Each structure stands twice: as C-alpha cells, then as structure tokens.
Amino acid sequence: MTTPLPFHETLDLSLCGSMGRVFRLCRDTVTLAVEPLGLTQSRWTAMIHIDHLQQGVTQQALATSLGIEMPSLTRTVKQLEQQGIIVRRVDEQDKRSRKIYFTEQGLQLLEALRGKMAEVKTQLYAELTTEQLDTMAYGLVQMEANARRCIKHFSGEQ
Known part of the structure; x- marks a missing residue:
C-alpha cells in the first residue's frame, strides 16, 4: 500500500516555487493598487523598507534590506527625492554616507500607501x-x- 504524498509535495512547482509565484502576484497586486498614488513597484518597496528600517537609514542599509545593488537603489532614491518624497542628508559620523528621511509630503504619501496596503492585505488574507x-x-x-x-x-x- 502506497502512502499518499503530503499536500505540499503535490504542488506544481514545489513549495518554494509556489511561494515565489504567490510573492510576485502579491507584489503586482500592491503595485496596481498604489498606481493612483504615482508609485512604481521600486518606489513603494523602497518607501516601505525606509519606514520599516526607520528614518535616517543609510542608503547602504536600505540596499541591503532590499537585496539590491547600490546603483539600482540610487536611481530609485533619486526619483523619490525628485518627487519630494524623501531627502538625503550627509551622515555626520561618516561623511561618505547619506541618510534618508521622509519629507512632510512623503509622510503623507506613506500614510496613503499604508492604507492601500492594508486594503490589499485584507483581500489577500480573505478566507484564511x-x-x-x-x-x-x-x-x-x-x-x-x-x-x-x-x-x-x-x-x-x-
């Protein structure tokens, strides 16, 4: 008599593959929901990480948190700065480093972003x-x- 496979072994792409697919779908859902706020996926993701790491985070720490290289992050940070969402200030302890802070406009946008994300999470977590x-x-x-x-x-x- 054969023992049936555990459910996680019956998934098409393996459990890790399914997690990756679900992650991409969730990220795309948030990106569509925040599009009216004028945010791209890279911008809203950076904002959420800045918020999580707290204001005054260095660009290097943000890049590490996002899992991306500095050149990729620099473009997004410049865009956020041009939109008036963040400001960068030289770190007083390390003049080579820059710290990131939300502007007043950025904090308002962050609140709107949090609201949209809460709405999306409610929908994604439905029936769980x-x-x-x-x-x-x-x-x-x-x-x-x-x-x-x-x-x-x-x-x-x-």
Whole structure:
C-alpha cells in the first residue's frame, strides 16, 4: 500500500516555487493598487523598507534590506527625492554616507500607501484564519533561517 504524498509535495512547482509565484502576484497586486498614488513597484518597496528600517537609514542599509545593488537603489532614491518624497542628508559620523528621511509630503504619501496596503492585505488574507496565517508566518520564518544556514553551508562560510 502506497502512502499518499503530503499536500505540499503535490504542488506544481514545489513549495518554494509556489511561494515565489504567490510573492510576485502579491507584489503586482500592491503595485496596481498604489498606481493612483504615482508609485512604481521600486518606489513603494523602497518607501516601505525606509519606514520599516526607520528614518535616517543609510542608503547602504536600505540596499541591503532590499537585496539590491547600490546603483539600482540610487536611481530609485533619486526619483523619490525628485518627487519630494524623501531627502538625503550627509551622515555626520561618516561623511561618505547619506541618510534618508521622509519629507512632510512623503509622510503623507506613506500614510496613503499604508492604507492601500492594508486594503490589499485584507483581500489577500480573505478566507484564511488567523491560525492559518500564523502557521504560514512561522513556517516562512523557519524556512528563511534554514535557507540562510544552507547558503553558509554551500558557500563554505563557517
């Protein structure tokens, strides 16, 4: 008698592949929802990361958080600055570094962005219980930790 496969093994693209597909769909949903605010995917993503890391974050820390190279980030930061959403100031401790702050207009836009994202999350989480969402969240946190350990292992880091 054959034991049936666990549900996660029956997914078309594997669990990790499905997570990637769902991530892209969620990101695209937010991008469409915030389009009326004049924000592209790279801009709203940068704003959310600045907010999460808190104002005064360095460009380098923001690039690391976003998982992108500085040249890619520099273009987005310049665009946000030209729109009057952020300002960059030289770090007093390290003159080579620049810190990012929201302008008053940027803070207002951030509030609107948070509202749109809350609306999208409500729709995306529809028909899922708090228990299901928590289980998913705990699983993702553990998979991230496992992936970081795997990267260290396979790259030869200690």
